[in-house]
Amino acid sequence: MHRIVIVGGGAGGIGTATRLGRKLGRKGSAHVTLVDRVESHVWKPLLHEVATGALDTGIDAVSYRGHAAANGYHFQQGRLAGLDRANRRVVLAPIYDGATELLPARDLEYDYLVIAIGSVANDFGIPGVKRHCLFLDDTEQAMGIRKILLNRFLRYASHEQRQERIKVAIVGAGATGTEMAAEMHHAVDQLRGYGYKIDTSLLDVTLIEADERILPKVGRDKISDSVARELERIGVQVLTNTRVVEVTDRNITFQGGYVVAADIVIWSAGIRGPDVLRELGGLETNRINQLVVRPTAQTTRDDRVFAIGDCCACPQDDGSWVPPRGQAARQLGHVAADNIMSMMRGEAPDNVYVYKDLGSLVNLSRFHTVGNLFSFLGGGVMVEGRIARFTYLSLYRRHLIELYGPVRGVLMILLKSLHRVIRPHLKLH
Ligand SMILES: Cc1cc2nc3c(=O)[nH]c(=O)nc-3n(C[C@H](O)[C@H](O)[C@H](O)COP(=O)(O)OP(=O)(O)OC[C@H]3O[C@@H](n4cnc5c(N)ncnc54)[C@H](O)[C@@H]3O)c2cc1C
Numbered sequence: 001m002h003r004i005v006i007v008g009g010g011a012g013g014i015g016t017a018t019r020l021g022r023k024l025g026r027k028g029s030a031h032v033t034l035v036d037r038v039e040s041h042v043w044k045p046l047l048h049e050v051a052t053g054a055l056d057t058g059i060d061a062v063s064y065r066g067h068a069a070a071n072g073y074h075f076q077q078g079r080l081a082g083l084d085r086a087n088r089r090v091v092l093a094p095i096y097d098g099a100t101e102l103l104p105a106r107d108l109e110y111d112y113l114v115i116a117i118g119s120v121a122n123d124f125g126i127p128g129v130k131r132h133c134l135f136l137d138d139t140e141q142a143m144g145i146r147k148i149l150l151n152r153f154l155r156y157a158s159h160e161q162r163q164e165r166i167k168v169a170i171v172g173a174g175a176t177g178t179e180m181a182a183e184m185h186h187a188v189d190q191l192r193g194y195g196y197k198i199d200t201s202l203l204d205v206t207l208i209e210a211d212e213r214i215l216p217k218v219g220r221d222k223i224s225d226s227v228a229r230e231l232e233r234i235g236v237q238v239l240t241n242t243r244v245v246e247v248t249d250r251n252i253t254f255q256g257g258y259v260v261a262a263d264i265v266i267w268s269a270g271i272r273g274p275d276v277l278r279e280l281g282g283l284e285t286n287r288i289n290q291l292v293v294r295p296t297a298q299t300t301r302d303d304r305v306f307a308i309g310d311c312c313a314c315p316q317d318d319g320s321w322v323p324p325r326g327q328a329a330r331q332l333g334h335v336a337a338d339n340i341m342s343m344m345r346g347e348a349p350d351n352v353y354v355y356k357d358l359g360s361l362v363n364l365s366r367f368h369t370v371g372n373l374f375s376f377l378g379g380g381v382m383v384e385g386r387i388a389r390f391t392y393l394s395l396y397r398r399h400l401i402e403l404y405g406p407v408r409g410v411l412m413i414l415l416k417s418l419h420r421v422i423r424p425h426l427k428l429h
Contacts, residue, residue, distance in 0.1 A: 002030040002344050005090055005110040007080045009036040009064055011044055012309035012329030013116030015402050019337045021073030030344065032073035033108065035092065036064055039077055042139045043399055044118070045326050048180040050142035052149070052187035054365070057139055059419055062403060078106065080117060083281030085302055088113075112304050112340045115280075115291060116333065119271035119310035119324055122288065128247035133267035136176060148264060149187070153196050165204045169252055169262040171244050172269030173209035174217060175362050178227060180266060181207045181236045182364035206237040206260070208252070210269070213240055217323070218360045222382055223370055230368040244269075271324055273311050281305070286313045295352040297336040303349070306340070308332035314353060322355045326395070330402070331355075361392040 004024070006017045017034035024030035040061035042050065049055035068075040078092030088110050095103040120137045123129035134148070135141050152166055168184065170177045188203050207214065213224040214231075228238050243255040253259050273289030284292040284300045291307040292300050293314050299305045309329030314322040322328045332353055339349030359380055361371030369388040372380040383391065401409030 001028070002111045003109055004030050004032045004112045004114070004340060005035065005108055006033070006114040006116060007035045007090060008116035008118060008309070008311070009034050009041050009075075010116060010118045010309065010329065011326040011399070012333040013114065014041050014062070014064075014067070015330050015399075016114055016116065016308065016333035016337050017068070017073045018071050018403060019334065020340065021068070021071040023337075023341065024344075025072030025074075027072075033076055034064060034068060034073055035076045035078050035080070035090070035108065037077070037079040038139070039064060040139075041067070043326070043396060046396065047136050047139065047142045048176065048183050050139060051136060051145040051180065052183045053146050054183060054187060054190075056419075056423070057143070059423075060416070061139070067403065076106075076108065078103070078108075080115070080276055080280075081105065082276075083113075083283070083305075085281040085283075085305065088304070110304075112343065113306065114297075114333075114336050114340075115277075115299075115305065115307040115311060116309050116329070117274055117276070117311050119290075120274050121267050122270040122272040123267065124270070126244060126246065129244075129267055132247045132249050133171070133265045135267055136180065145264075145266065149184075152263075153188075153191055153198055165202050166264070167204045167206075167262050168264045168266065169206045169208060169260070170266045170268060171208045171252075172267065173207050173211075173214035173238070173240070174268065174270075175215065175360065177207055177209075177266070177268040178214060178231070178362055179364065180268065181205050181231060182234065182367055185234050185236065186365035186367070200235055203235075204237075205235070206239060206262075207231065208242050208244060209238075209240045210243040211240065214238060215360075215362060218362070218372060223362070223372060226370050226384065227362055227364065227368070230364055230370075234364075234367055271310060277311060283307075295335075295354070296339050296349045297332050297353060298339070298349065303343075306336040308336050314355075316355055322353070323357075325360075326399075327358060328355055330399075359391075361388055361395075363389065363392045 006013050020032045025032040040063050042061050046055050064075040081093035082091035089107040092106045094101050094105045121135045134145050170181050185200050188200050214228050215224045245255050246253040247265055251259050252262050277289050290313040293307050293312045297306045297308055310324040335351045335353045338351040342349050359373035363369045369392050370384045371388050373383055374380050397413050400412050404412050
């Protein structure tokens with residue numbers, strides 16, 4: 001039986017495993033295995049909500065094992081540590097609980113391999129970033145940020161405690177940094193309802209961007225302007241044309257020598273491929289560690305090894321590269337799955353990925369949603385307010401429907417809406 005291994009169950013990988021599991025695994029025509037270093041899936045575009053407590057992973061995370069059992073694939077927990085292409089084996093690192101080894105290093109044999117391990121924040125080698133900044137690369141880091149924030153606010157839970165302003169700097173004003181800034185203000189507002197004697201004037205959030213405008217990758221100035229206005233209205237200070245050159249435990253230094261104080265620095269200034277991809281099985285990588293693939297999602301040096309999502313660099317006919325987006329990860333996953341099925345039938349893998357920019361939406365928590373739809377049509381259509389919010393929410397709903405199928409997917413969406421009514425609006429423990 002053909003063995004298909006997918007490493008990384010994020011926005012792209014879990015959809016690929018689901019598609020292959022339902023089409024091949026359930027019928028017994030292939031043994032499909034998904035590997036992830038953690039036990040459950042949280043959709044990465046929602047990580048800023050995990051960081052502020054607006055999203056409860058206890059409710060929203062999808063257990064890989066449960067999902068695998070229901071969708072015809074298998075799950076193995078493990079971290080990709082190496083690749084032996086000659087013998088078609090993926091090497092997984094040992095799993096530890098503290099100092100105790102739970103599982104030794106293991107090999108997993110494959111006939112087709114899909115690498116979908118996402119990206120990590122790029123610190124661009126700037127001094128102090130790795131050591132002093134917080135990152136939003138995974139659920140664990142998002143929960144770490146939430147704990148730090150809650151601990152700070154705990155001090156303010158009583159009237160008697162002297163209240164000092166908390167200075168938070170967010171470096172990088174792409175969608176992640178921008179949404180995080182708004183979400184923080186919203187979270188502080190909500191905490192007041194749960195006995196914390198605080199208000200948003202105690203939170204000093206500064207959003208820092210090296211480009212001349214925020215959201216530099218979103219095609220339109222009008223969107224950046226609209227978002228910048230809204231952020232300033234809710235009290236976020238926005239600094240553009242500002243390049244960070246050093247971070248210490250208390251300060252950030254900008255190019256030109258200007259220094260500002262910061263209690264917490266969140267770094268969201270760009271991405272790169274995880275270190276394990278460097279020299280992984282001799283596959284080709286680019287300067288930011290992404291695996292270079294062809295538009296069929298096959299890596300350039302091995303037809304049987306595919307890469308999708310943030311961890312790959314996929315070229316387009318116009319000379320551009322597919323951007324690191326949830327949408328692209330999902331669609332590239334479909335291309336990889338279809339091409340694997342073609343190869344299994346002895347046909348050529350002729351499904352070629354053409355990135356169609358359906359648009360970008362920025363959701364400033366409950367304050368404002370704005371974006372551009374159908375960007376591939378001559379610049380697209382700018383949307384704001386309810387339509388933008390509805391479309392933004394429908395991206396996650398679509399992901400749920402892909403994971404659970406139409407009936408259970410809709411039930412999950414209703415259940416999540418119900419939770420919002422009956423449970424606290426913030427995860428407080
Ligand atoms: C806060 C935030 C907001 C965002 N908002 C949007 C948005 O609105 N729209 C949009 O299109 N995109 C958005 N993005 C980007 C989007 O989340 C990514 O482009 C997308 O998740 C990439 O999917 P992926 O499958 O490549 O990787 P991921 O979704 O990151 O999944 C990678 C998976 O691999 C696993 N993994 C990592 N390393 C290993 C290893 N060594 N071994 C085994 N498993 C491993 C991880 O646990 C994870 O499950 C946002 C990102 C962030 C952080």
